[in-house]
Amino acid sequence: MTFVSLQFLVFFMVVTLWFFRLQNQRARVWLLLVASCYFYMSFIPVYILILGGTIVVDYFAGIQIERSGGSARKMWLILSIIANIGALAIFKYYNFFIDNIHTGAHFFGRPLALPLLRMALPIGLSFHTFQALSYTIEVYRKNQPAERDFVTYALYVMFYPQLVAGPIERPQNVLPQLKEFRAYNWDNVKEGLARMLWGFFKKAVIADRLAMAVERTFGHTSETSSAALLLGAMLYSFQIYCDFSGYSDIALGAAKVMNIRLMENFRQPYLARNLGDFWTRWHISLSSWFRDYLYIPLGGNRRGAWRRRLNVVIVFLLSGLWHGANWTFIIWGMLHGLFVLALAGLGKEALAPRRGLLSVLKISGNFLLVTFLWIFFRAENLHAAFVYIRSIFSLRGGANYISLNPAELAFAAVMIALMMVRECKRPGHFIVRDSLFWTYTIFMVVVCYYLGVFAENQFIYFQF
Amino acid sequence: MKRFLSYFFIVFGLAVLWMSTSRTAMQFVATHRDSEKWWGGYPCLHGDLVSLSYLDIVKRFNPPPDNTESPRPPWSGPRTTRLYLHGDSYTYHLPDSVFAGLDQLVLIDRNHGINYHLDSTKRNILLLEVSERYLRPYFSGLQMLDEVCDSAVKKKNLAFWATADNMYSASIFPGFHVDDLFNKYINQNLQCNLFNYNFIMPMFESKAALNYYVFNRASGDVVISKDRNFLFLKETVSLTDAGSSYSPVPPDDVTKLVNNFNAIYRHYRKSGFAEVYLSVIPNSATIMQPQGYNNLIPLVQNDPRLEMKIIDVYNAFRQSPKVLYQPGDTHWNNSGKAVWVALVNETICKSK
Numbered sequence: 146m147t148f149v150s151l152q153f154l155v156f157f158m159v160v161t162l163w164f165f166r167l168q169n170q171r172a173r174v175w176l177l178l179v180a181s182c183y184f185y186m187s188f189i190p191v192y193i194l195i196l197g198g199t200i201v202v203d204y205f206a207g208i209q210i211e212r213s214g215g216s217a218r219k220m221w222l223i224l225s226i227i228a229n230i231g232a233l234a235i236f237k238y239y240n241f242f243i244d245n246i247h248t249g250a251h252f253f254g255r256p257l258a259l260p261l262l263r264m265a266l267p268i269g270l271s272f273h274t275f276q277a278l279s280y281t282i283e284v285y286r287k288n289q290p291a292e293r294d295f296v297t298y299a300l301y302v303m304f305y306p307q308l309v310a311g312p313i314e315r316p317q318n319v320l321p322q323l324k325e326f327r328a329y330n331w332d333n334v335k336e337g338l339a340r341m342l343w344g345f346f347k348k349a350v351i352a353d354r355l356a357m358a359v360e361r362t363f364g365h366t367s368e369t370s371s372a373a374l375l376l377g378a379m380l381y382s383f384q385i386y387c388d389f390s391g392y393s394d395i396a397l398g399a400a401k402v403m404n405i406r407l408m409e410n411f412r413q414p415y416l417a418r419n420l421g422d423f424w425t426r427w428h429i430s431l432s433s434w435f436r437d438y439l440y441i442p443l444g445g446n447r448r449g450a451w452r453r454r455l456n457v458v459i460v461f462l463l464s465g466l467w468h469g470a471n472w473t474f475i476i477w478g479m480l481h482g483l484f485v486l487a488l489a490g491l492g493k494e495a496l497a498p499r500r501g502l503l504s505v506l507k508i509s510g511n512f513l514l515v516t517f518l519w520i521f522f523r524a525e526n527l528h529a530a531f532v533y534i535r536s537i538f539s540l541r542g543g544a545n546y547i548s549l550n551p552a553e554l555a556f557a558a559v560m561i562a563l564m565m566v567r568e569c570k571r572p573g574h575f576i577v578r579d580s581l582f583w584t585y586t587i588f589m590v591v592v593c594y595y596l597g598v599f600a601e602n603q604f605i606y607f608q609f
Numbered sequence: 610m611k612r613f614l615s616y617f618f619i620v621f622g623l624a625v626l627w628m629s630t631s632r633t634a635m636q637f638v639a640t641h642r643d644s645e646k647w648w649g650g651y652p653c654l655h656g657d658l659v660s661l662s663y664l665d666i667v668k669r670f671n672p673p674p675d676n677t678e679s680p681r682p683p684w685s686g687p688r689t690t691r692l693y694l695h696g697d698s699y700t701y702h703l704p705d706s707v708f709a710g711l712d713q714l715v716l717i718d719r720n721h722g723i724n725y726h727l728d729s730t731k732r733n734i735l736l737l738e739v740s741e742r743y744l745r746p747y748f749s750g751l752q753m754l755d756e757v758c759d760s761a762v763k764k765k766n767l768a769f770w771a772t773a774d775n776m777y778s779a780s781i782f783p784g785f786h787v788d789d790l791f792n793k794y795i796n797q798n799l800q801c802n803l804f805n806y807n808f809i810m811p812m813f814e815s816k817a818a819l820n821y822y823v824f825n826r827a828s829g830d831v832v833i834s835k836d837r838n839f840l841f842l843k844e845t846v847s848l849t850d851a852g853s854s855y856s857p858v859p860p861d862d863v864t865k866l867v868n869n870f871n872a873i874y875r876h877y878r879k880s881g882f883a884e885v886y887l888s889v890i891p892n893s894a895t896i897m898q899p900q901g902y903n904n905l906i907p908l909v910q911n912d913p914r915l916e917m918k919i920i921d922v923y924n925a926f927r928q929s930p931k932v933l934y935q936p937g938d939t940h941w942n943n944s945g946k947a948v949w950v951a952l953v954n955e956t957i958c959k960s961k
Contacts, residue, residue: 162615162619166615550826552824595815
């Protein structure tokens with residue numbers, strides 16, 4: 146059940162209205178848990194067993210961590226980490242690992258035929274395993290008491306707005322909100338719905354429109370001109386932003402309607418002036434997860450310059466691997482790490498006033514660098530990525546057709562500009578006056594319907 | 610009032626979700642809505658793709674008059690051939706009379722499997738007609754093969770962890786399947802139940818017109834051909850769909866198809882059929898926009914390992930000077946149908 150579907154709209158209406166009809170929090174938690182199970186099972190039902198398995202392990206591990214002391218405490222944490230990372234390793238990385246063994250064995254003239262796992266990747270596996278891990282780690286660090294109520298804990302992991310593509314939440318933020326009964330609040334409903342509409346707009350009107358051009362350029366690289374390929378790569382930058390941040394807007398909006406505040410995931414990332422700055426604005430819940438649970442425990446910047454550099458590369462490498470079991474993601478993450486280090490000197494003035502030509506140049510330069518790196522992220526494999534990049538730099542002619550006619554391309558550019566300006570000048574979504582809210586709602590529904598591209602495209606980040 | 614409204618919308622939402630999930634309910638709706646003019650579907654007669662894209666206003670896609678009739682073959686000999694035609698929408702409404710020397714034409718609906726009792730006094734021929742877009746999705750998988758493989762193979766193929774699709778329909782307990790609760794087509798069903806009414810159509814048409822006249826493209830699952838004279842189903846021209854004329858065909862896919870066709874061929878020959886033929890109807894994009902074609906049909910038909918006999922529609926269509934497809938439809942026009950019927954007749958007569 147993708148957010149941009151009739152099924153989700155009806156589902157959301159029923160769950161939200163029912164939620165507010167219930168007058169005790171226990172019943173609301175049960176309702177949300179059942180709804181979340183239905184939501185998750187609507188993708189591939191049987192995968193709920195994997196999710197359920199890790200929930201059970203982490204629930205008991207959390208209690209045991211709190212109860213135990215000394216090495217037993219650590220053992221329970223390790224068990225939780227093994228269960229979660231193990232699920233990831235089996236269902237997400239096993240085939241990648243075996244494929245590489247096959248390639249290596251073939252290279253050395255000793256072909257192998259190890260069995261492969263013939264199943265699709267469970268939706269959102271990386272998101273909910275990381276969210277579950279943050280719980281046991283926080284319990285271990287004594288920042289969060291272990292949750293005794295299984296239903297509440299299960300809902301913390303499975304809360305449907307953020308179940309399959311984040312934000313990757315922290316227990317300190319969500320668990321208290323799930324326990325507290327909060328009365329219906331019209332202001333929150335307005336803000337949440339307005340934000341959801343903004344997310345629908347970004348996904349249906351911009352991202353899915355740009356997807357047509359991006360599919361064309363990445364699918365027909367050999368016959369497309371350099372200029373069109375460069376344009377395709379730049380459009381992909383906006384596609385992935387509108388797709389993922391659109392998803393986050395819908396998720397945060399849907400939660401807000403029910404009085405639950407989730408953490409922000411984006412803060413105008415394409416206005417960043419260097420890569421370090423970019424990572425404080427892009428997929429914030431993931432980058433802060435890696436910072437809190439990997440970079441700092443590895444020593445952060447406390448163990449000298451070389452160790453800091455190594456830590457940065459490790460974090461970005463794993464961040465790349467987190468995105469997918471493919472060398473393209475690993476190289477993408479590693480390049481980000483290397484560029485962050487190489488350009489670290491340029492980041493000193495990140496907090497300086499954001500005006501002037503120099504600032505514009507830095508923002509543009511950073512955008513081009515991020516766009517260049519997205520090519521690895523989007524390409525089917527490393528070979529395709531290198532062909533794409535080489536084709537851009539060959540400055541060759543060829544077909545300029547990118548699936549969008551000039552009118553639609555111009556329209557897309559205007560929509561992107563409007564989106565950027567709006568998010569920069571007015572990042573909030575709360576509309577005070579009811580009449581203005583209803584006008585905005587009707588306007589956005591009409592815009593999304595008439596200008597939206599409804600091709601049942603999944604959100605890009607669902608695959609992770 | 611607010612309370613009443615919220616309960617009303619909860620009940621309404623649950624009802625419409627249930628209705629769109631339940632196959633029985635949707636079958637009831639489909640049967641009864643067709644007979645109701647005021648709330649029926651899109652009343653377009655100019656092709657399924659015109660209907661799907663709401664582009665009835667664009668006269669370019671209206672089919673030109675085509676009075677070609679399938680030739681009625683002169684036949685003086687005994688009518689001893691019984692043709693079992695396992696086909697799809699291309700051949701659903703074909704009359705017996707267009708075929709030469711038939712005792713009887715038995716049309717087999719793909720969705721209901723092949724159930725047959727062969728009359729040994731007749732010459733029984735099985736013709737598998739499949740449109741190109743179903744070739745890989747249908748014959749690469751197990752659906753057809755299930756009927757012909759022995760239980761050991763079947764068991765191996767249907768292993769619980771074999772594919773996500775199998776898991777999707779895994780049985781929880783006897784008589785109840787998970788996909789009874791999670792209908793894959795729920796969004797299409799919801800659209801049908803909530804919006805497919807005559808009085809809402811102007812809204813769909815205005816969006817389609819905006820897309821066509823301003824952005825130069827069709828809506829949703831339909832794509833306009835490069836010469837702008839045809840509509841194609843999106844899945845037949847995408848670079849990723851198995852039913853597409855342009856998605857890559859790995860050698861493994863061809864091998865799998867050939868092996869499956871061989872298994873099917875041997876099974877039905879052993880079951881008593883005098884001959885088993887395969888006839889693949891090319892996607893309209895394959896013939897009308899051949900640049901970049903993935904050569905799926907020739908790769909399968911010309912594979913030396915293939916045992917099944919072929920009725921070669923692909924080459925006949927390619928060489929025909931006539932336009933053989935309707936501009937706004939996935940199917941052939943009367944001329945296309947006539948070419949196919951002539952090929953089938955030639956094959957039946959030759960093999961007597």
